[in-house]
Each structure stands twice: as structure tokens, then as C-alpha cells.
Amino acid sequence: MIEIITYSPKSSQPHPQSKLEIQVQINRLTQQIQFIIEIDRLKQVMRQTLLIDGSRRENSAEHCVYF
DSSP, rough: OOEEEEOTTSSEEEEOHHHHHHHHHHHHHHHHHHHHHHHHGGOOEEEEETTTTTTSSSEEEHHHTTO
């Protein structure tokens, strides 16, 4: 069982969260992790573009950084 306790900015007392609030937070965290995993896969997609020094081809993750 996961117990999440947050603290109000105005108080140092714990603020218990409802099960719905906890589920929303878990769902959001799950989506964020899935996004990070998908973005990480871009490192394996090689583009035709060579780096300026010509040492290797650019990967899609590097290319996306420039946008």
C-alpha cells in the first residue's frame, strides 16, 4: 500500500490526500515515466546527417534538442 502525505505551504502539518488525488498523482507520474522511456528510444534512431566534425551520424534525440 502506498501512503502519500503532503504538507501545506502554510502549515507544517501533514495533509492527508484522498484516494482519488493519490490515483491522479500516480497516473500522472506513470505518464511522465512512459514519456521519458519513449524519448530515450530516440537515441537509437540514427539520422543521415553527420555531425559537424564528421565523426558519426546524428541520432534523433540529438536532433530534437535543437528544436
